Amino acid sequence: MPAFPLPNYNFLCMQLFPKCFTASLLASLLCGCEIIRPAPSAADPVKTIEVAIFEGGYGIDWHEKMARLYSEQHASDGIRIELWGDPRVVEKIKPRLLRRDPPEVVLVTGLPMWRLIADGKLYPIDSALDQPAYGDPEHRWRDLFIAGTLDTYRSGDNVYAIPSAFAAWSCWYSARLFREHGWTPPRTWSEFDALCDKIKRDGIAPLAFQGKYPFYAWYTYFSLVQRCGGLAAINRINALEPDAFSHPDAIRAATLLQDMAVHHFQRGALAMTHTESQLQFVNDQAAMIFCGIWLENEMKNTTPPDFEMRAFNVPAVEGGKGNPRLFNGQGSELFFVPAESRYPELALDFLRFLISPPYAPDIGSSIGIISPLKGAVPREALSPALQSVLDMMDVAPGIFQDRITSLLPEWLSQVLNPNLSSLMRGEISPEEFGRRLDAGVRQARHDPDLIIPPFVPFNPVEFGEPS
Amino acid sequence: MKRNRERSLFIVSFLAPAFILFTAFVAVPCVRALLYSLEKWDGFSEPKWVGYENFVLLFNESDIFLIALRHNLILIVAGATCITALSLFFAALLHRRVHGAGLFRVTFFFPNVISSVAISLLWVLLYSTTDFGVINGFLKWLAGGASQLRLPLQWLGRGDVTVDLPYPFVDSKHLIYAVIPMMVWAATGFYLVLFLAAMENIPETFYEAAVLDGASGVAQFFYITLPLIREVLTVGLVFLLIGCLKFFDPIWIMENQFPSKDSHVLATLLYQKVFSEYNVGYGSAVAVLLFVLVFLSTLITLRLSRREALEY
Structure with missing residues (x-):
């Protein structure tokens, strides 16, 4: 029982x-x-192009509008764009790349792009770049891009990423605050230093800084390396040369960065997030801030209506070899076409439509993006803040950019970031900073699986610098 | 016979789903993680067998692993000790029926109903170096509005120490110490309730007898309360050890997903290696060592506290 x-x-x-x-x-x-x-299958009446977009500060409203427009125009061809955005798009794309079922187009950051290129997982965009541009059949699409913006993921003769925006690094200030105090934007580093002292005397912090992200200082440092040593110094770093960061020009740049951080950063800046520090700037608690041109858009909800945001280029360094009109810039908001996309050529056609002269003014006025296409955005389509960036671009013979941080992501997080923090806190000397960065590069280069695509140096003479 | 077979089938059919789920989602991933730790893999291309190289790299390539481990140990030594001491202290007070005990119990437990992400954000605001920062605001008030606060530390054998204000509590360099008060604030309530529940099972007659014998409150705590809640205390210590070794959310949030060498703990290092740097092998090696550490520390804690259970 x-x-x-x-x-x-x-x-x-x-x-x-x-x-x-x-x-x-x-x-x-x-x-x-x-x-x-x-x-x-060939019998499918509708070809769906899936577009996955990182949904960040720029949102996806404009992209959705363009997707609708393209779908309407190509309805008779049976092509439909299915666009979606997500702040964590990278997490959704990774498994789909692994199971060989990626979307047709992705706009994403945080993937190991060089590894994907080496493994043949990205589709080269050159066939589309050599076609006539939408709205400008006289020119190849490739020829319309600002020089250098297609180089971020160029490997040999192939381009693997198409930028939908142009990004540049500059120093931002409040024109109203400058006017009220009689300050003027500096042209040289000595003037910049003197201006900071003057601002401090007037009771305002000279510089806000996004201290929780020391990487923000990298762009300023990299610009200073160019100002001090010219493009030859940039080439040394981009070529991963053994002692590039211990070169006297790089040491001088590190010294200038350290002096600026120790003497002119707002108190507590090293513990501030990007939004905290940028909020300090738009609320006149700090007079200037180094940032990319996304700043205005990122702070649009918290910037007082009377704030007159303007930019000036990183000042020239006295005795420096670099052309001070050049600036640290690159293509950004990069689109990729996975090699295992179902319709790669159709995907490229959509990109050719999306980044085309007829729609460049719209992206400028809608979401405050400067198109990567040369002169495609009329000044009136942009805010006064972005117009001040156009002023910089108008006189610049070109742009320069780094590639070391995308080639060596571990070096970036384990070596560069902590040492930038130590340098700015004044804990290590500029010479020690250079030694540590070089040692990190040497260690990274020991990895037999490290991917180093062919290096194309900047030609200093072409950019108005001594050879 | 048939009845027995049916009964076995019945048992198996109820155990099977749990067994299958455990195997699929716990056992297999654990074994896979162990295998990944012996491979070099970026998550996309073919993995390459490297044996124990990842474990050698943990100790040889840079000091980041040891620094992260040291940070975990700081959390254990400072954080877990404070939490245990405070929760025992407050539990003992509430157990002795202080006035308003019910209110205190709810108040102490309150942080446990808030998610760790919200708690971290709350403390980021408390520590902020901007005008919103409550703690820096208080320090500034103490300094009389000056930009430096002088701390007289002669009693510690040191001269006056001057602190620049606002103090960057959440700067990566100081973050590991800044999370300790937050940890204590967030976790004390849980352990208080745990220990209090154990204390309330102790018969009141023991205390009455002790009072008759003239035992002080402190003596009662050490000679009656503590020995009689030892088993629950051990469980609490194991929870705390595991929690400190697996500590992740606050560092991740306060460092805005970019912890540096100055602020890494083992779990953030693991995550960054796997998901930001795509070094799955190295990250898995950290995970394996983390598992070993958790396992060993749990074992040691249980071993040290193993004594004959007191029955009452």
Whole structure:
């Protein structure tokens, strides 16, 4: 006699459980079918181009509008754009790349791009770049881009990323505050230093800084390296030369950065996030801030209406070899086409449409982006803040950019960031900073699996510098 | 016979789902993690077998692993000790029926109903170096509005120490110390409730007898309360050890997803290596060592506290 009443085993084990188990299995399989998209067939009446976008400060409203427009224009060809955005798009793309079912187009940061290029997981964009541009059939699409903006992920003769925005590094200030105090934007580093002292005497912090992200100082340092040593110094770093950071020009740049941080940063800046420090700037608690041209858009909800945000280029360094009109800039908001995309050529056609002269003014006025296409955005389509960036661009013979941080992501997080912090706190000398960065590069280069694409140096003469 | 077979099938059918789920989502990933730690893999291309190289790199390549481990140890030594001491102290006070005990219990437990992310953000605001920073505001008030605060530390054998204000508590350099008060604030309530529940099971007659014998409150705590809640205390210590070794959210939030060498703990190092730097092998090696540490420390704690259970 059992101690408890026995259930009807026969019913439970032989009938109910197998049925429940089969139902759960079927449900799981059906869910799986929903996850994996069907392979395309020639008989498909509609070709769906899936576009996945990182949903950051710029949002995806403009992209959605363009996707609708393209779908309408190509409805008769049976092409439909299915666009979605997500702040964590990278987490959603990774498994799809692994299971060889990626979207047709992705705008994403945080993937190991050089590894993907080396493994053949990205589709080269050159075939589209050599076609006539949308709205400007006289020119190849490639020829319309600002020189250098296609170089971020160029490997040999192939380009793997198309920028949808132009990014530049500059120093931002409040024109109203400057006017009220009689300050003027500096042209040389000595003037900049003197201006900071003057601002401090007037009771305002000269510089806000995004201290929780020491990487923000990298762009300023990199600009100073160019100002001190010219593009030759930039080439040494980009070529991963063994002692590039211990070169006297790089040491001088580190010294200037350290002096600026120790003497002119707002108190507590090293513990501030980017939004905290930028808020200090737009609330006149600090007079200037070094940042990319996304600053205005990023702070649009908290900037007082009477704030007159303007930019000036990183000042020239006295005795420096670099052309001070050049600036640290690059293509940004990069689009990629995965090699295993179902319709790569159609995807490229959509990108050619998206980043085209007829729609460049719209992206400028809608979301405050400077198009990477040369002169495609009329000044009136941009805010006064971005117009001041155009002023910099108008006189610049070109742009320079680093590639070391994308080639050596571990060096960036384990060596560069902590040492930038130490340098700015005054804990290490500029010479020690250079030694540590060089040692990190040497260590990284020991990795036999490190991918180093062919290096194309900047030509100093072409950019108005001595050879 | 048939009845027995049916009964076995019945048992198996109820155990199977849990077994399958545990195998699929716990056992297999654990074994995979161990295998990844012996491979060099970026998450996309073919993994390459490297044996124990990742473990050698942990100790040889740079000091970041040891620094992260040291930070975890700081959390254990400073954080866990404070939490244990405070929760025992407050639990003992509440147990002795202080006035308003119910209110205190709810108040202490309150941080436990807030997510760790919200708590971290709250403390970021408290520590902020901007005008919103409550703690820096208080320090500034103490300094009489000056930009420096003078701390007279002669009693510690040191001269006056001057602190620049606002003090950058959440600067990576100081972050590991700045999270300790937050940890204590957030966790004390849980352990208080845990210990209090154990204390409330102790028969009141023990205390009455002790009072008759003239035992002080402190003596009662050390000779009655503490020995009789030892098992629960051990469980609490194990929870705390595991929590300190797996500490992740506050560092991740306060460092805005970019912890540096100055602020890494093992879990953030693991995450950054795998998901930001795509060094899955190295990250898995950290995970394996973290597992070993958690396992060993739990074992040691249980071993040290193993004594014959007191029955009452």
